[in-house]
Amino acid sequence: MNSRPLKGRIYQAIRGFEDHLEGELTVRKEVFGPLYYVEDRPGLDGESVFWHNNIWLEPFRAEFDSVAEAASILRGIQRNWAPVLFTLFRRGALIMAKLPSLSEKPRPFPWLLPDALMGAWTLQDAHTLVASPRCSSPFPGGVITFAGDREGPPSRAYLKLWEALVRCRKWPGPGERCLDAGASPGGWTWALARLGAEVLAVDRSPPEGRVLAMPGVSFIRHDAFTLRPEDIGPVDWLFCDVICYPPRLFEWIEKWLRSGFCRNYICTIKMQGPPDPSGPAFETVRRFAAISCSQVVHLYHNKHELTWIKVDSG
Ligand SMILES: C[S@@+](CC[C@H](N)C(=O)[O-])C[C@H]1O[C@@H](n2cnc3c(N)ncnc32)[C@H](O)[C@@H]1O
Incomplete structure (x- = not known):
């Protein structure tokens, strides 16, 4: 040998x-x-x-x-x-x-x-x-596959959230306050509410009625990025699956990081076209990756998007 x-x-x-x-x-x-x-x-x-x-x-x-x-x-x-x-x-x-x-x-x-x-x-x-x-x-x-739920969630997007949380070896517990930006039709909100978390779902259109009816779920119809951290107050987790240009997401996340109102983040960074190492989207991905104690990964359940994860391990 x-x-x-x-x-x-x-x-x-x-x-x-x-x-x-x-x-x-x-x-x-x-x-x-x-x-x-x-x-x-x-x-x-x-x-x-x-x-x-x-x-x-x-x-x-x-x-x-x-x-x-x-x-x-x-x-x-x-x-x-x-x-x-x-x-x-x-x-x-x-x-x-x-x-x-x-x-x-x-x-x-x-x-x-x-x-x-x-x-x-x-x-x-x-x-x-x-x-x-x-x-x-x-x-x-x-590769990871989950025993999924075909009845409960209104979209399959919950699978990428499950994958991210399993990777973190940590997830919201009962009573923890979660902000779910870009929540509709409600796959992530459904997954979080099932854990017993309090979920504030924000979107321009409402999640499906059966998700809204779950205990702990509330909804604001709003542009997530014009909501300031002080409008929402402290949250235990911030989730974002909004379809937007990466620099817009980064600008909003920077406000949250500066506010000190949240310690755990999972956000999808939506991409358009192949990476252009000199373009603004790629530059933003690098800026996300440079945030301390965080990582940018492509999850098995991600499509043309990356996921930024920053979870307090303390
Ligand atoms: C990929 S979908 C989210 C899927 C969701 N995570 C789920 O599990 O069902 C993206 C959502 O972002 C919402 N959205 C787009 N721009 C937004 C904005 N500026 N503020 C809030 N929501 C927005 C869209 O209405 C859409 O519902």
Whole structure:
């Protein structure tokens, strides 16, 4: 066995948004399947790469002779390994069969994510394994599915909120005050009210009646961005899923941060077209990412949007 660390990181592209990742990674890279390996070097700003669903943080390459040897290399490091195969599927399946299985069951919500590391691996050719024990996403291969509710919520948008909250390992509890901006038709409000939170939904049009009727839900018909923090008062959580130009959202969030009225934020940043590293939307994403103790991610349930998350871990 011949194993070598790779001095860099591997970005796993999101299917359908490969051009976005390529637009961000202007440096030289080695591409295999959905994976983009970029060497660490001065001038590479790895913190400004957002269009991926997982970063392989400690990649290594290992040559192996047999399926058993490949599995033993991985098992010798840790328990959890998610395959990201793009070729040699049969050989990959044989290796998978020799590794501890990962549950593919849809998760309930709330679900407390275990602390154990989730690694990722692929086959570059029949005798070359590329893997990383540590990845940016806690989900296998960046994927999480939920046992959803087909009756209650009026839209499927609640799935991205559930995913963000599971990632944070924290969610609003009974009685906590939540502002849900851009709330209609009411998927997020429904998810929050189910947790027992007090939800103030703000939108230009009302959420569906059955959501409005849930205990703890109230509604203001208003442009969310012309409501100042002092108009609303302290809230435990601020959620925003408004469709708007990113700089408008940033300006509003800055007011909230300055007010000190809220410590937990989950906001979607809606994008238009591929990222233009010199354009205002991309610049705004970078400004969001630079806010202390926060991150910008592309959730598995996000479409053409990113999610900014800032949650008080104290
Ligand atoms: C993607 S939808 C939100 C979906 C919602 N999170 C859910 O779970 O059902 C975006 C919403 O933003 C609202 N919206 C757009 N501009 C707004 C603004 N300036 N203030 C408040 N709401 C706005 C739209 O009316 C629309 O209902």
